[in-house]
Amino acid sequence: MQQVKRKRRSVSGIIIFDKPYGFSSNGALQKVRWLLNSDKGGHTGSLDPLATGVLPLCFGEATKFSRYLLDADKVYEATMQLGATTNTGDAEGEVLETKAVNVSAADIEAVLPQFRGVIEQVPPMYSALKKDGQPLYKLARAGITVERPARTVTINRLELLSCEGEQARILVSCSKGTYIRTLVEDIGAVLGCGAHVAQLRRTEAGPFDLTHAVTLEELERVHEEGGAEALDAYMIAVDSGLQHWPIVYLTEHSSFFWLNGQPVRAQNAPLEGMVRVYNHNQEFIGVGEIDDDGMVAPKRLIRSQ
Incomplete structure (x- = not known):
């Protein structure tokens, strides 16, 4: 029996999604797009599967303006695991090296100023950047490492939120294209003990923060109760990301x-x-x-x- 193709709706607007752990940005988009039954959708910049938090999702006419949200500054809260480096720069990867941690909050505070302002970053191999048309993460999985030119990014704010045992939490406000994994690795290198990202949460993207965000659980609950049309209540105007x-x-x-x-x-x-x-x-x-x-x-x- 031939399966009947689902008729998609033409809807336009933005949903500020609180991306859950384990979803890729595209996976999150496709899940919400299915719930919304939208004919067209796009996200505004990748969040690693390990990361959670603010991910603006654009639908219909709003997809035409997603590039401008992609250019916006972002704010993150990251948990640094001191004393260990991994091949991916986060807790998903294989541990490459471990070192004893003899680092205090004052030691971390002392090194942070050199990472504020305009800095140079070498993008990680485990990233979506491409070399000769091939994503770097595919090369990395094949055991291939290629040279990556450093990129200029801006760290607007970098603050130590807490430090306990072998973990430290930092707040980072940064320009587009900043790799928090690389920032944490570089801080760990200067401290001498190494570090990787244990947890990462995006709290702001451009004009949007977590107070605007809706969770997958809530969207699924409302969808079950009222269908795709009930989710329109979570859509904000197409021009919401351009208010400045x-x-x-x-x-x-x-x-x-x-x-x-x-x-x-x-x-x-x-x-x-x-x-x-x-x-x-x-x-x-x-x-x-x-x-x-x-x-x-x-x-x-x-x-x-």
Whole structure:
């Protein structure tokens, strides 16, 4: 008997998901997308299966703007396991070396300043970065190590939250592309005892934090009670991740031309940079960038419903 293909819904918005332990970011997306019965979805940057916490999931028209959330700063709370290094930089990997731990909270506090601000990081082999089209983690699993150029990242905040025995908890606020596993390994190397990530929780991603997040258990419960449509209550507006951008309002006439790909002039537009654009009905219609002529050039568009 031929299986009937499930008819997907066309829904647009963002769900701030509290990713559980053990799920890949894509696995989390596909699970929520199935519950929501959405025809289109995307996530806003990978969280390791070991990590939990804030993962904005974009559906429908919101997927057009996921790249801007991907660029946003993130905040993490990480538990460092001192005295042991692993091949993955976290508790999932094989232990490479162990050392005695003779480190105090004061010792950790003393080394943290050198990791604040703009720093260089060498990405780990166990990462989704690619070398000649091949993900590094696949090469690593095959026992192959390749040279990785250092990347510049910014650590906005780095604080010691607690230190007990051979574990220490740190808070990290950082730019996109920062590897917390590498940061912890580098701190452990400077301390002389080595370290890896035992636990990792993302508490903020751009404008979103854990107070906005919904758990898988809650989504499953509401889905069981009310079906996919009941989950729409957890969707926030497509433009929710862009609230820190300047607003530009267009007239009905200008909106028509702008939505057809033409730069237009707008009252009270900033002199430069990215803007979120709304039509004469105050409906979000996309994002633009101020061009050299001071006009609002369309970058990503949605059409009003």
